[in-house]
Amino acid sequence: MNFDYLISGRRDFYAVIRDGIPSHFNTWSTPGGQDPKTLNMWDVIFRHDSLDTVPPAAVTDLAVSLVAGVGVRLDFTSPGGDGNTGTAAEYQIKFAKAPIVDFVKRWDAGTQTGWPDLRDPLPYSDTALYAKAKAYLSTEISFWASDNVTGEPAPVPSGTAVAHTLDIVNTAGKLESNAPYYFAMVSYDKTGNVSGLSNVVPFTTGMVSGERKAAPEQGASLANAPNPFNPSTIIRYAIPSAGRFLVQIFNSQGRLVKTLDQGVAKSGHYSVSWNGRDWKGAEAGSGVYFCRLSFGKEIKELKLVLIR
Numbered sequence: 438m439n440f441d442y443l444i445s446g447r448r449d450f451y452a453v454i455r456d457g458i459p460s461h462f463n464t465w466s467t468p469g470g471q472d473p474k475t476l477n478m479w480d481v482i483f484r485h486d487s488l489d490t491v492p493p494a495a496v497t498d499l500a501v502s503l504v505a506g507v508g509v510r511l512d513f514t515s516p517g518g519d520g521n522t523g524t525a526a527e528y529q530i531k532f533a534k535a536p537i538v539d540f541v542k543r544w545d546a547g548t549q550t551g552w553p554d555l556r557d558p559l560p561y562s563d564t565a566l567y568a569k570a571k572a573y574l575s576t577e578i579s580f581w582a583s584d585n586v587t588g589e590p591a592p593v594p595s596g597t598a599v600a601h602t603l604d605i606v607n608t609a610g611k612l613e614s615n616a617p618y619y620f621a622m623v624s625y626d627k628t629g630n631v632s633g634l635s636n637v638v639p640f641t642t643g644m645v646s647g648e649r650k651a652a653p654e655q656g657a658s659l660a661n662a663p664n665p666f667n668p669s670t671i672i673r674y675a676i677p678s679a680g681r682f683l684v685q686i687f688n689s690q691g692r693l694v695k696t697l698d699q700g701v702a703k704s705g706h707y708s709v710s711w712n713g714r715d716w717k718g719a720e721a722g723s724g725v726y727f728c729r730l731s732f733g734k735e736i737k738e739l740k741l742v743l744i745r
Contacts, residue, residue, distance in 0.1 A: 443512075458690060489520040493624035494595075495633035498739040499506065501620050501640040503698055503709060506613070508603045509642055511586075511620060513635070517595035524695070525592045525624040530601070531583035534575075539634045541579050571626075579619055580584040580634055592624075615671065615710050619642045641710060657682075657732045665742035669712040670696065674730045678704045683731040686741075694721055713743050720745075 462670050494516040504510045511530060517523040531537065534560060542551040548696045549556055552573050560566040574582075590601045605643040612618070619639050624632045658675040676682055681701050686694040698709045711728070730737040 440510075473733055479589050486590045489519070489626065489628045489630065491626075493518060493525045493626055493632040494521045495625065496622055496635035499620065499622060499638050500637045502604055504700075509640065511622075512605070513599050513622070515595055515597045515599050516594050516632060518623050521595045524594050526627040527625040527733065528589045528592060528599075528622060529625070530586040530589050530620065530622040531580055532586060532618045532620045532662075533578045533617060534574075534616070535578045536639075537580050537583055537619045537634070537637045541573075541578060542579055563699035571649075580623065581639050583621070602699040612642060614642055641712065646721045652724045655672070657730055657735045657737055659730045659737040659739045661726065661728065661739060661741060665744045667713070667744045669710050670741060671710055672728055673706065673708045675706045676702055676704050676732055680733055683729075684709060685728045685731075687729060689727075711741075 439739055496516055498512045499511065499513045502510050502512070515528075518525050528607055540581075544551040544553055545554055546555070546712065552570075554569045554573055558565075559576065560569050586601070586603060588601075591597060617639065618641070619637055620637045623638045658676060659672070661670050663670055663674040674682075674684060679702070683696070684698040685696050688694050693716075695711070695714070697711055698707075715721055721743060723743055726741045726743060728739040728741055730739075
């Protein structure tokens with residue numbers, strides 16, 4: 438099974454073959470007279486005939502942020518085609534509702550963890566097996582089994598800042614509004630070598646699907662629901678014309694707790710979620726907070742009550 442990796446440079450081939458082929462396949466021939474190593478070698482030669490075995494470097498700075506009224510934005514620094522040299526041929530970005538891993542953990546009888554889940558009771562029906570698989574996929578999921586982002590950006594030279602926005606308001610897609618997700622990516626070069634898995638980013642979309650409406654006829658407005666709330670609330674705000682805006686949370690002493698959204702937006706109705714945490718990610722205590730929308734010379738404030 439080393440041949441696939443040595444010829445192609447594809448570490449994912451090596452990992453899959455090592456995991457899936459029984460131990461007796463490590464010999465040059467099996468009792469049945471087969472020669473799986475040779476077959477694997479020729480398969481890779483015909484499918485991946487290249488002397489280029491250097492994959493793109495793994496992305497390490499993937500970041501996810503909210504775009505008011507649109508969805509989420511992905512940012513990263515582009516890798517090269519060979520490590521951090523040149524230009525990759527393709528970016529593949531995926532998302533899932535469970536932590537994304539390169540390969541799911543193989544079942545470990547000692548720790549009773551991994552997949553397939555062999556804890557009692559063992560599944561004796563399709564329904565029971567599906568239930569166990571669904572339960573496991575809430576703990577981790579492989580990158581290759583996660584959902585693909587559509588329309589990944591075109592590759593650019595190594596070291597270039599890349600941004601890609603996912604529109605979950607006006608486009609029917611798999612991403613849900615106001616829901617937690619994990620994002621990760623890999624890159625390919627022109628001969629099919631694949632990078633390692635990027636850093637995995639947890640993020641809550643915080644957007645109410647379909648929330649964008651026509652521009653308000655009067656000035657900026659601000660509202661939220663539920664209120665009181667625990668653990669999160671949706672804050673809805675309207676901007677009467679294109680311009681710079683700022684949405685922030687303050688405590689009752691007037692100290693800034695967190696900036697929820699900021700930037701330049703078109704006129705319209707928008708929404709953002711506050712999960713009751715400060716800018717460090719720590720839980721804010723029970724009490725009264727104020728949400729402030731700043732737009733031009735206008736300032737709107739809203740009282741929020743967090744109950745733990």
